[in-house]
Amino acid sequence: VRPADVSQHGAAVALERRAASALGMGLGSALDSALDELAGVLLKDTALEGVLDLVVSQAVKVLPGVDAGSVTLVGGPGSPQTFAASAAEISEIDALQYESDRGPCLTAVRERRIVAATFHDECEWPEVATAAMGRGFRSLLALPLGEDPVVGSLNLYARSCWGFHEGHIAAGHRFARRAATVVTNATTVAATELINRHLQEALASRDVIGQAKGILRERSGYGDKEAFDELRRRSQRGRRKLRDVAQDVVDSTERTVDSTERTVDSTERTVDSTERTVDSTEREVRQ
């Protein structure tokens, strides 16, 4: 059996019809309830990892012929990357594709089409086939998640050497379309949260650098540019981030202030004590 590629867009309508046929074989209620569960995910309560785990676990549970699964995400740092997998060995097969920069999952993402592959010695992706067969998997159905943009792929692995037939592909396609919406939304929320976090860190850093520049201006009579240049020079000399150098300036000033305050307190106590001694002496003299 040769790998069969199915165009996602061209065959979408036909696949929907075949999905209905596959659902007539008793899959319908399980798939519907899995799709309902995906649709009901509240992104405010569920992190990206939770959404992806749910997608994979439901796909393995309800889709016919599927023994294991994973989700590949693209577009972020270190991508492509497997973010959820039903078994460690699946992550290993996926990782091999990323290392070699080729394989069914990457083809599904890059060419925006469903790729149904059956692994054998003369397979289009021999290194992936060897890795998969060595772990007991003979077939892979990779479905792109999203259309514009494609955020990744849903990868469905089977131990059967007969691969995925049209009914399987149709049901997988229906599931992936719903999953794509949830995954796309979850990645958007996660990206927004990450940007917010980075911006908060940036604003905190900006505050420290502003304080440090103010201290240097006060101490050395620098202008704003000269103060920044001084921090920049210290950063390069010590090979430390400019924010850390600025923090040192602020901390050292706070230590100096603390020390000065302690000295003032100590001096005040000494003065008080001296005054009491003088008062006492005066009383003794008067007596």
Next chain:
Amino acid sequence: VTEMNEILSAGREQLGMSPLDLWTAYIGLGGLANFQRVESYLSGASIPGAADYDLLAQALNDEFIGRDVEGQMPYFEDLDHHITKKSLLQE
């Protein structure tokens, strides 16, 4: 496209740092330009002033330091491109 645009763009690509991450780091150092402006510096659509150039160079240098990777972005005062410097100082 000036020497400064090319240096910033090459540094960012060397680090694999996204324009958004570079802009965020630039804001953290005190930069004031919006994201679109920084993107235009990277693409060569506009030329950064000396202060913005130094902030972006520092943002990239901080990233080199943070990742413990060899690399050093030149600052405005280090640039050899005297014509570019002269024209910018006149702005």
